[in-house]
Every structure is written in C-alpha cells, then in structure tokens.
Amino acid sequence: MTALVSWCFRRAGVVLVLWLAALGGLLPAALHTGAAFRDTVVLPAADSTLAANLLRSTGSGGAGERVVASSPDGPIDRGPGRLRLDALAARLAALPRVVSVDPAPGQVSADRRTAVLTVRFDAPAADLGQGTADALAATVRNADGLTAGASGELAAMTAAAPDLGNAGIGLLAAAVVLLVAFGSVTCVLLPVLTAAVSVGCALAAVTLLSHVMTMPKISTEIAALLGLGVGVDYALFVLTRYRQGRRDGAEPAAALAVAAATSGRSVVFAGVTVCVSLAGMLTVGLPFLTGIAIAAAVSVLLAALAALTLLPALLRPVARRMKVRPHARAVGWARLARSVTARPGPYTLAALLVVAVLALPVAGLRLGVPDATLDPPGSITRTAAELLQEGFGPGADAPLLVVGTGGDSVGELREALRAGADVGPPAALPGGVWLLTVVPRTAPGDPATGELLASTRVLARILGSPDASVGGVVAARADFAEAITARLPLFFAAVVGISVLLLAWVFRSVLIPLTAAVMNLLTAAATAGVVVFAFGAPTEPYLPVFLFAGLFGLSMDYEVFLIARIQEAWRRHGDTRAAVVDGVAATGRTITAAALIMALVFVSFAFVDARVVREAGAGLTVAVLLDAVVVRCVLVPAVMARLGAANWWFPRRNAVVAAELAGSTR
Known part of the structure; x- marks a missing residue:
C-alpha cells in the first residue's frame, strides 16, 4: 500500500494522465453506446409470470397499454372533446409496433370527461425497447387539448432519471464543512475533485455494463449516492493523516507514506467491507438486485482507488504550499469519553432509548411497490x-x-x-x-x-x-415482494456473518465483532423506522435490502477507524478504559466530520423526484449520523468499558505485539 501511494505521489503526472484517459474514454463510450437499463424483474415460477405466459401463448402477450385522456372543458365522447380523442387515437395507431387501438371513445367515465383507450403492441414491453416507450410517451404528452397519461409496463419504462442537481448542493455543503475543518481551499478541492472523478468513471462504467447484464435505471442514482459519500470520506481520512504527519514536521513524501500505511490500509478494508456487504444482495438471487449491488460496488471500489492513487497525485503540486493548522487538543472528545466510560450503564440506556424511539415505526413496515400516484x-x-x-x-x-x-x-x-x-x-x-x-x-x-x-x-x-x-x-x-421476503433471512445471515468474520480477523477478537453486529442491527431497525415514518407504506421490497447492505458496509468504516485506535492504545498500556478514552479523543472529531460530510451528500438525494431514491437518501443520512454520533461515540465506548479485558479475548491468542496495528485515522 505504501509503495503504491508513494509511487503515485512521485509520478503524479502519469497518474493524472491515466485517470483523465479513463474518464475521457469511459464517458464518450457511454454516451455513444447509450444506456440499456432494464427494470423488468424475472420470476419464472411466480404465479403472475405463469399468467403472462399463458396470455402470450394465445397471441395476447403483447404489451397492452391503457392511454387515459380527460377533457377539461366538456364531455370527451362528443363535440370538440371527441374530435381531440379521435385525433389522439389516430396518432397512437400510427406508432411503430402497434397492432390495434380501441375505437374511440373506448371506456368512458360516469361524468363523460375521461376515456380509456387500450393500445396493443406486437410484443411484450421488455422486447419493444426504450425507443418504442419514448414514442408512446411523446404521443401521449402531445394530446392537443386533452390531459393524457398512460398506464402499463411500457409506460413505466418512460420514467425519467431523477435530477441529480441536488447532489451538487450536497457537495457544496460538504465543501463548507471541509473548509471549516481544514481552513484551506486546497484541502476542500482535493477530496471533492477526487470523489467527482471517481463517480464520473463509475457512472460511465455502469452505463456500459447495462449492455451485458441486467441493470435497473436506479443503479446510476445508487452508484452516485454511495460513490460521492464514501469518495469524499476516503479522501478525507487519507488527507487527515497526511496533515498530521506534516504537522509533526515530516516531509510530504514521508507524511504520505505514514498515511498510506495507516489510513490507506483502513480505506482498503473499509471499501472491501462495503463491497462484501453489498455482495450479500446476490444471495437474494434476483438479477434486478444483482445489478444494483454491482453498480454500487463499482462506485465504491473506484472511490477507494481514487483516494489511494488520484489524491496523492493531486497532492504533489500543492503539498508544500498547503496550510497546516497547529494541532488542537481534543479536550471535548476526551471529556466525553471519560464521562461515558465512568458511567457506562446510564449512557448505554440513553443510547438504546434513542435507537428504540427511532425504531418504533418499523412495526408498520410493509413491503410492496407503491402505486403510480407516487411516481x-x-x-x-x-x-x-x-x-x-x-x-x-x-x-x-x-x-x-x-x-x-x-x-x-x-x-x-x-x-x-x-x-x-x-x-x-x-x-x-x-x-x-x-x-x-x-x-x-x-x-x-x-x-x-x-x-x-x-x-x-x-x-x-x-x-x-x-x-x-x-x-x-x-x-x-406482490410476487416480487414475496420473492425478496422469502430470501431475507439468508441475506441478513450472509451480511452479518461476513461482517463478523472480517472484524474478527482484523482485530483478533470475539466480542468486538459480535457487539458491532448487534449495534448495526439496532441502527438498521432505527433507519427502517425513520423511512416508514417519513414515507409511509408500502416500502419498495428491495430498499431494506440495499439499506441494510449499505449500512453494514458504511458502519464498518467507522468501526474500523475507531477500534483500530483503541486497540493501538490498548497494546501500549493494556488498560481498556484508558484506551477507549484515547481512541475516542483521537478519532471523534474526524469521524463526526466525515459522517457530517457523508450525510450532507446523502440528504441531497432526499429531494429528487424518484421516491425510492428519496427513501435511500433519507435512510442513509439517518443511518450515518446515528451510527457515528450515538453508536460509535457513545454506545461502543460504554459497552467496551463495561466488558473490559473481555473485549480482547480470542481463542489461542498470542502475545500482543506493538507493531501489529490494523490502521488509524489520525
């Protein structure tokens, strides 16, 4: 890791050219080929699929779209309204692949103002393609005096991608936090630029992947949401450790080498953990969810790679001119940690009470796809x-x-x-x-x-x-929701089990990974409760899967950064309570700043048009803040103080070696 980061720092020009070539190659390729996103869910054994296959065998399997039109100034089955409806029916009949259109006025409402025309195509919606769907949408929107819409699988394909302009606002807010924390414009630009380049490459890669595997449209929004959040965070942790080295008098290259050996390794582990948690979505066995998982994993991996290669290259020309503030003692965080470890019982109960209140609405969780009135x-x-x-x-x-x-x-x-x-x-x-x-x-x-x-x-x-x-x-x-629900136990077991094994391997402990898993489950319940309270039921079946996988992956970031410093201090003096105080004092400011930055990026997605993206943005915002502030800075220290030396028990543990460090964030 140190060799890679140091090489990228020395060969900054080469690294910058490689990243620009990657971005310059992927973006035009994605624009040239276009996207081939597919939102169809294949459930071969589902009852609804059997019904569709039986209809298709009779020659009635082509898409049947219902075009609904309403006349604002009179009846639609006679007079000017009827003339407009006839003209709309004629334009619909002229569309490519249309087999028939119901004779106007079709089905008419009791007040004679609304009519429904059934438009039948010669193939299922999935085979007709995006071009046919867009042609249908354009015709419906150009209804000449009528208010019109369309209902059906083909119409559902015309939902525009959410406007991600709010993500820029989130990045701007994150930049303000960085400016306050670092006091340098350069330190603001480097993480933001690193994240932006990695996300640009990720979105282009996801678009290209849509041609070779099932990728739903929402994949790009999920990739952008996670990529921007972790991209800024990963760069921030490396940059923070680098600045500490410079503050201690080290030369730029030496300071970066230390950052690579500590925070760089933590970034690698954090990125891999996020991807492994997302890979748990593959256990559900649906290509729809597999596409979302792969898109998110690509974005996270590129964000980690950019933090370890592009950031050092960008750092090279400004390394000596970067302002470094004198180190401020973390008095407040140390005071909080001493208070928590002195009275672990009350603090544990208070933290659990906060989580329980937020989790109460989860009792009303009901999985299902919301109807089109929420489009x-x-x-x-x-x-x-x-x-x-x-x-x-x-x-x-x-x-x-x-x-x-x-x-x-x-x-x-x-x-x-x-x-x-x-x-x-x-x-x-x-x-x-x-x-x-x-x-x-x-x-x-x-x-x-x-x-x-x-x-x-x-x-x-x-x-x-x-x-x-x-x-x-x-x-x-309903069949989609049932298919996911049936696989949820396996999914939960896979994500929790893998996370526990990874933490046990890193920290050589049994209780630390087990308590981390329990705390993550509590945070997941609170996150789901907030989503249900804010958005109501039903909740998209795949949203809890994504939120759970993303939460477990992201929470492992802060768990590793915090426990690594606690373990480092414990190895020095063997006092668990003092080690907890040292670890929280060393990482509290950085963890909360990183969580605030990630939350600002996530919350910007809570204001886009697409409901599921809003839910994901709001859910991850609550999850990150709750995990960083309540769990990592209060609940973890309190529980570790209560457990004492038992935290470090591991079967057949050898003597502790001071050089055996898992990483650090300072």
Missing part, C-alpha cells in the same frame, strides 16, 4: 393513475387478470369474485383460454387489495381451473 410529478404514469382514480375509482389502475384453461364454472367464479370487486364478463381467447378482469375497489397499495389478490388466487384454482393463475401489475409487484 414523479408530470410523468405519464402518474397522470394516468390520477385520471383513472378520479374517473373510475381507486382500483381502476390495478386490474387483476385471472386466466386459465378448460374451466366449466368460470361464471360461478365471476359471481364469487363480484362480492369484493368489479368483475367484467369472461373473455374467450384462442386455445381454450379464458380471461376475467377483476378491478379492485381499493387503491393498488391498500392492504385490502393484497387480500383480494390472495383470495382471488385461491378461488381461481377452486372454482376456475387447476391451472388458473392471476397476473397483472399488482400481482407481479
């Missing part, structure tokens, strides 16, 4: 959902498609279902397949709609036919 304002899917709800009722955007073959009692099934929903007449399809369209009387995200789906599936097999299946958007979303 970004102005999107055609949200417009359609609002128009359908106003004109036809809350469940109009959530039809259940019941399909089967050879049933002799479909009429009986229809009558049974009509007790809890609006059911259209049976439709006979080629190949002896029948279709019932069941429209719930409650909103797509309402728990009652989920109960209707479950009862419909049971009745369909009993009264319809043994091979009957229930499909539709709501059914597919």
Whole structure:
C-alpha cells in the first residue's frame, strides 16, 4: 500500500494522465453506446409470470397499454372533446409496433370527461425497447387539448432519471464543512475533485455494463449516492493523516507514506467491507438486485482507488504550499469519553432509548411497490393513475387478470369474485383460454387489495381451473415482494456473518465483532423506522435490502477507524478504559466530520423526484449520523468499558505485539 501511494505521489503526472484517459474514454463510450437499463424483474415460477405466459401463448402477450385522456372543458365522447380523442387515437395507431387501438371513445367515465383507450403492441414491453416507450410517451404528452397519461409496463419504462442537481448542493455543503475543518481551499478541492472523478468513471462504467447484464435505471442514482459519500470520506481520512504527519514536521513524501500505511490500509478494508456487504444482495438471487449491488460496488471500489492513487497525485503540486493548522487538543472528545466510560450503564440506556424511539415505526413496515400516484410529478404514469382514480375509482389502475384453461364454472367464479370487486364478463381467447378482469375497489397499495389478490388466487384454482393463475401489475409487484421476503433471512445471515468474520480477523477478537453486529442491527431497525415514518407504506421490497447492505458496509468504516485506535492504545498500556478514552479523543472529531460530510451528500438525494431514491437518501443520512454520533461515540465506548479485558479475548491468542496495528485515522 505504501509503495503504491508513494509511487503515485512521485509520478503524479502519469497518474493524472491515466485517470483523465479513463474518464475521457469511459464517458464518450457511454454516451455513444447509450444506456440499456432494464427494470423488468424475472420470476419464472411466480404465479403472475405463469399468467403472462399463458396470455402470450394465445397471441395476447403483447404489451397492452391503457392511454387515459380527460377533457377539461366538456364531455370527451362528443363535440370538440371527441374530435381531440379521435385525433389522439389516430396518432397512437400510427406508432411503430402497434397492432390495434380501441375505437374511440373506448371506456368512458360516469361524468363523460375521461376515456380509456387500450393500445396493443406486437410484443411484450421488455422486447419493444426504450425507443418504442419514448414514442408512446411523446404521443401521449402531445394530446392537443386533452390531459393524457398512460398506464402499463411500457409506460413505466418512460420514467425519467431523477435530477441529480441536488447532489451538487450536497457537495457544496460538504465543501463548507471541509473548509471549516481544514481552513484551506486546497484541502476542500482535493477530496471533492477526487470523489467527482471517481463517480464520473463509475457512472460511465455502469452505463456500459447495462449492455451485458441486467441493470435497473436506479443503479446510476445508487452508484452516485454511495460513490460521492464514501469518495469524499476516503479522501478525507487519507488527507487527515497526511496533515498530521506534516504537522509533526515530516516531509510530504514521508507524511504520505505514514498515511498510506495507516489510513490507506483502513480505506482498503473499509471499501472491501462495503463491497462484501453489498455482495450479500446476490444471495437474494434476483438479477434486478444483482445489478444494483454491482453498480454500487463499482462506485465504491473506484472511490477507494481514487483516494489511494488520484489524491496523492493531486497532492504533489500543492503539498508544500498547503496550510497546516497547529494541532488542537481534543479536550471535548476526551471529556466525553471519560464521562461515558465512568458511567457506562446510564449512557448505554440513553443510547438504546434513542435507537428504540427511532425504531418504533418499523412495526408498520410493509413491503410492496407503491402505486403510480407516487411516481414523479408530470410523468405519464402518474397522470394516468390520477385520471383513472378520479374517473373510475381507486382500483381502476390495478386490474387483476385471472386466466386459465378448460374451466366449466368460470361464471360461478365471476359471481364469487363480484362480492369484493368489479368483475367484467369472461373473455374467450384462442386455445381454450379464458380471461376475467377483476378491478379492485381499493387503491393498488391498500392492504385490502393484497387480500383480494390472495383470495382471488385461491378461488381461481377452486372454482376456475387447476391451472388458473392471476397476473397483472399488482400481482407481479406482490410476487416480487414475496420473492425478496422469502430470501431475507439468508441475506441478513450472509451480511452479518461476513461482517463478523472480517472484524474478527482484523482485530483478533470475539466480542468486538459480535457487539458491532448487534449495534448495526439496532441502527438498521432505527433507519427502517425513520423511512416508514417519513414515507409511509408500502416500502419498495428491495430498499431494506440495499439499506441494510449499505449500512453494514458504511458502519464498518467507522468501526474500523475507531477500534483500530483503541486497540493501538490498548497494546501500549493494556488498560481498556484508558484506551477507549484515547481512541475516542483521537478519532471523534474526524469521524463526526466525515459522517457530517457523508450525510450532507446523502440528504441531497432526499429531494429528487424518484421516491425510492428519496427513501435511500433519507435512510442513509439517518443511518450515518446515528451510527457515528450515538453508536460509535457513545454506545461502543460504554459497552467496551463495561466488558473490559473481555473485549480482547480470542481463542489461542498470542502475545500482543506493538507493531501489529490494523490502521488509524489520525
């Protein structure tokens, strides 16, 4: 590690050229090839998939999009409204790959102001591609006097990527914190520039990867969110240790070598730990989540690489001119640590009370995909959902498609279902397949709609036919949530187990990694509670998976930085309580400053249009601040003081060697 960082410092020009070449090569390549993001979730054994396959076998498997139009100044089925609707239907029929469009006015609402036209394409949405989806969206938006939207899988592909302009505000706020902490413009620019270059390369790489594997659109936002947060942090830790060396009188090269041997190693371990935690998402076994995990891991690895190569190169021309403030004694942090270690019981209870209060709303956690009324304002899917709800009722955007073959009692099934929903007449399809369209009387995200789906599936097999299946958007979303929920125990066990083993290997301790895992679980519960309280239910099924993996990875950063200094002090004098005070005094200011910077970047994502990105930004903000301030600076010191020498027990531990250091942040 020291050799790599020192070489990058000596060969700054070469390193800068290599990074600029990487950025200059990846960005044009990504712009030239474009993105091939896919938000489709493949669940071969799911009931909704079986229903879709059965419909496809009858020739009805092409995308069926519902275009909803509303006339603001009169009825839509006659007069000027009808003329505008006819013109819209003609433009829809002229779109590529369109097979048919319902004759106008189609399905009309009771107030005669809203109409629904079904547009059928010759292939499923996943096969039609982004170009067809964009053409549909452009036609719907250009409705000439009508308010129009579209509902369906193809329409869902037109959701624009969230505006990441707020990330710049987050970086600006982080720069202010850096300026206050370091008192030097150069020290502000170096971490920000390092993070920006690494994230630029990561986003381009993710775009290129979308052509060879399943990458959902949200991958870029997740990669940017994590990359900017950890990128500034990793550079900050290396730069902090370098400045300490310069403050102690070392030459730039020597100070950087010490920083590489201590903070540099911690950055490597932290980056690897984040990636290993994200890799736990692969245990869920869904390409959708695998794409998110790989995108986030690429961004984190590039951020760590930039902190160890690009930062030293940028540091070379300004190393001797950089202002270094005299070292300020961490009196406040030492006083806090002495107070915590003197009264570990009350401080532990107070910290747990804070976590418990934040975690209370987690009891209302319900996994599911929110309906389109929560899509970004102005999107055609949200417009359609609002128009359908106003004109036809809350469940109009959530039809259940019941399909089967050879049933002799479909009429009986229809009558049974009509007790809890609006059911259209049976439709006979080629190949002896029948279709019932069941429209719930409650909103797509309402728990009652989920109960209707479950009862419909049971009745369909009993009264319809043994091979009957229930499909539709709501059914597919429910199957997605169920698939993730079923795999959550394995995912949690993998992430927690790997984290415990890594910490046990680094610190040669049994209790330290176990207590860290328990504290991380508490923080995860508090984070989920805040997300549920702020955004309500349902919560996207994959969000807890990402938040849990990201939280465990990021919290290991601060755990390593803090425990490494505590262990270093303990090896010097063997007094656990004094070592805790020394470790908190040495790292408290840096950890909280780093957490504040990361939180400022994360919170900037809490104001974008996409709900899931807002949830991730808000959740990670709470997680980082809670972990750095309450857990690492209060709960960890209190528990370690209570455990005493037991913290350092490890089977067959050899005598402690003073040179065996895991890293440091100062």
